[in-house]
Amino acid sequence: MQKKHKETSVDQSDDRPSRSEVEAAVRTMLRWTGDNPDRDGLRDTPKRVTKAFEEYFRGYNEDPEQILSTTFEETEGYDEMIVLRGIRFESHCEHHMAPIIGRAWVAYIPNGRVVGISKLARIVEVYAKRLQIQEKMTAQIANAIDTVLQPQGVGVLLKAEHFCMTARGIMKPGTDLVTSRMLGVFRDSPVTRQEFLSIIE
Known part of the structure; x- marks a missing residue:
């Protein structure tokens, strides 16, 4: 389990x-x-x-679990992948307070109940509006969905440009960081993981 x-x-x-x-x-x-x-x-x-x-930084005043708490069970047995693609977010890195600009892809396979799609975007927003590192933010989004919805699996992928690297320091504009978090069947099933990644591409 x-x-x-x-x-x-x-x-x-x-x-x-x-x-x-x-x-x-x-x-x-x-x-x-x-x-x-x-x-x-x-x-x-x-x-x-x-x-x-x-x-x-308004995300510190919002509760992710409360945002996801309203769900719908009248789905006619729908149990396939649900993916919200390309959710734009703006965050700030906790090391330099420099902007992080990127997009998120959030997917889950329901286990009897689904959540309104706007709530998936709001979860991304809650964690983006805090001081962050991208790796932690990716895990936080996936963990919150996994904890509240208890789906068959969750997949989260973030791609973002970090201004602490592109506008200062090493000065490498045009580069982005890609992070992912796979839980449940997204981790255990290569077929499910590949389906998610193919939808992103």
């Missing part, structure tokens, strides 16, 4: 900095760059950056 994975909760402690503290930190960063945070073009930048960060 496939072992189920429980997503560990994100620390939501009450000692998070206040909005004013975050804005002050942004002002410090602007000064560190050598610019003047009091000039017209930068005066409201600390507020804008703080608001943007709320959007970039």
Whole structure:
């Protein structure tokens, strides 16, 4: 039997900095760059950056299991592969806070119940809107679907460009990273795995 994975909760402690503290930190960063945070073009930048960060990292305030909790059992016995292809996502790497831009392919084979397809895209979005490494994000998406839906199997594949590599450091634009996570029949059956990969291609 496939072992189920429980997503560990994100620390939501009450000692998070206040909005004013975050804005002050942004002002410090602007000064560190050598610019003047009091000039017209930068005066409201600390507020804008703080608001943007709320959007970039809103995934910490969402519960993946709750998103997947509403399912449908009236499927007329449908038990073939379900694939949502090319889900665009924007994330940020936890090492440099640089953008990660990519697409996700999410598949599962139901075991008596299915979930609305928009929920699959929302699961990708929840984990993308956190500080990430792609390998962890891939596993988190697959594990959440596996835990809540308990399907026959789950397949997740991510392809993404990492700006920490393409826009700084080694400076290799045009490269992307591919990661996958296969659970249940996607791991155990080469035929199922190949069917999923052929749909992606």
